[in-house]
Amino acid sequence: ADPKCEKGGDLDDSQKGDQGKDERVDLKDDDDDDDYDDKDEGGDLDDDDDDDDDDDLQGDTYYDDDDDDDDDDDDDDDDDDWDNKKASVQFRTGIDSFVRGDVQLGKLVPTKDVNLGSEVIEAVVIKAQDVPLSSVSCQLFEDDGGKKKLGNPFSMMDISLGKDAVPVKAIKCSIQK
Incomplete structure (x- = not known):
């Protein structure tokens, strides 16, 4: 067993x-x-x-919520509708004198029309409406027609045109992509 x-x-x-x-x-x-x-x-x-x-x-609902504004993949800042978008620009016109003005994006604007005066030592973009501040770039011009560029384009980082004020007649600000 x-x-x-x-x-x-x-x-x-x-x-x-x-x-x-x-x-x-x-x-x-x-x-x-x-x-x-x-x-x-x-x-x-x-x-x-x-x-x-x-x-x-x-989260389909999450994505749908983001696109509710105009359904263009949220590229609202890249739209060509410049009418309501402006940049605030500040000029230093003297040792301790500054002027500010709002410039409509995408258009050549005479500086006298936006209270920026006609002379500038330094220029800087200080604020942007409905667009990222870092994407705004502005160019100064010696003439009203925007043919003679003055200095290089500037943005949040200011541009200095020397220690003496130089004549400026127009400015154009736009969005860089």
């Missing part, structure tokens, strides 16, 4: 171990096969579940 038990016990233990391993593997395989079978047979269900989860993570 003992040899049978030992033999049977040994066989049972080894069979249990093998069966346990096989069962574990079979269970894993069964689970994996079921999952793969679900994907193969009912892949649409599984894929739809993944897509639904991805949609939830992407």
